[in-house]
Amino acid sequence: MEFTLKNIKTAVLALFILISSALSAQDKTALSDAFSASYTHESKAEYSKAIEVLKKVYDESSYEINLRLGWLTYQSGLFTESISFYNKAISLMPMSIEARLGYVLPTAALGNYSQVITRYNEILKLDPNHYTVNYRLGLIYYNRKNYQEAYKYFEKIVNLYPFDYDALLMMGWTNYQLGKLREAKILFGKALLNKPGDSSALEGIGLIK
Numbered sequence: 001m002e003f004t005l006k007n008i009k010t011a012v013l014a015l016f017i018l019i020s021s022a023l024s025a026q027d028k029t030a031l032s033d034a035f036s037a038s039y040t041h042e043s044k045a046e047y048s049k050a051i052e053v054l055k056k057v058y059d060e061s062s063y064e065i066n067l068r069l070g071w072l073t074y075q076s077g078l079f080t081e082s083i084s085f086y087n088k089a090i091s092l093m094p095m096s097i098e099a100r101l102g103y104v105l106p107t108a109a110l111g112n113y114s115q116v117i118t119r120y121n122e123i124l125k126l127d128p129n130h131y132t133v134n135y136r137l138g139l140i141y142y143n144r145k146n147y148q149e150a151y152k153y154f155e156k157i158v159n160l161y162p163f164d165y166d167a168l169l170m171m172g173w174t175n176y177q178l179g180k181l182r183e184a185k186i187l188f189g190k191a192l193l194n195k196p197g198d199s200s201a202l203e204g205i206g207l208i209k
Contacts, residue, residue, distance in 0.1 A: 031057050038068065047076040063092040063099075070102050079106035097123050097130070113140060129160055138170060147177045158187075165194040172204055181208050
């Protein structure tokens with residue numbers, strides 16, 4: 001058989017594809033094994049080991065690895081490092097809500113609530129009716145005694161989830177703080193329908209009598 005330059009190029013290309021496919025399969029297996037091991041270590045609260053196995057296969061361009069390391073470093077109390085990983089995940093997937101929700105965990109732990117609010121507002125631009133974000137923003141402003149601002153977020157949740165206990169209770173307390181006692185009493189009453197005997201709702205009603 002006569003080997004031409006074209007035959008050789010074709011053979012080399014085929015070999016290159018075969019080797020690349022094999023390496024890719026090995027990489028995927030190593031990545032899968034690393035994630036599996038990280039979950040095993042996490043279940044035992046061995047966070048440093050869970051981090052170590054993922055860092056061995058770390059790829060800066062991997063959204064999944066950065067997200068996972070953001071969570072594990074947060075669990076380890078490495079808040080600054082956790083923020084860095086979550087920021088990388090957000091830069092890789094700019095529409096990601098889960099990465100932003102992860103980001104606020106270490107940020108809140110460091111007491112940087114201005115950044116927490118910034119990320120929450122970014123989420124609301126992507127999903128204006130996001131329950132968790134609206135509720136947490138309501139709590140932040142309520143604890144700051146900015147009841148008018150808190151009211152906006154709790155009102156949205158109550159309109160979307162009219163029989164949600166947490167939303168009804170906080171909307172009740174917000175109305176109470178704003179002097180809207182009739183509305184507060186009604187909301188506390190609804191909260192008690194959802195959770196009979198609730199001490200906070202009963203306290204609210206007791207203050208209104």
